[in-house]
Amino acid sequence: MTAWKGQGNGMGDAPGHDKADVLHVVEQAIRIRMVWEEVSSTHWAGPFDEALEALTAAAHRWGVPLDSSFARRAALGIHAGSWE
Numbered sequence: 001m002t003a004w005k006g007q008g009n010g011m012g013d014a015p016g017h018d019k020a021d022v023l024h025v026v027e028q029a030i031r032i033r034m035v036w037e038e039v040s041s042t043h044w045a046g047p048f049d050e051a052l053e054a055l056t057a058a059a060h061r062w063g064v065p066l067d068s069s070f071a072r073r074a075a076l077g078i079h080a081g082s083w084e
Contacts, residue, residue: 031062036074045081 035058043051054076059066 048079
C-alpha cells in the first residue's frame with residue numbers, strides 16, 4: 001500500500017491509484033482470513049506438525065506469502081487451541 005504525507009487528514013494528496021491499493025489490501029486480508037479459517041477449523045488443538053503443514057499448504061493454495069517464523073507461531077496457536 002502506498003503511504004503519503006498526511007494520509008487522509010487533508011494534509012496531502014492521495015495517489016491516483018489509492019483505491020486499487022486499498023482493494024489489494026482488502027483482497028489479501030480476505031485470503032489470509034480464509035487460510036486461518038480453513039486450517040483452524042480442521043486442525044484446532046491438533047498436532048503442531050500437522051497444523052504447520054496444513055497452514056503452509058493452505059497459504060500456498062490461497063496465494064498468501066507466509067513467513068516461516070509467523071507460520072510457526074500461527075501453527076502453535078492452532079495447536080494450542082488458543083486465540084491469544
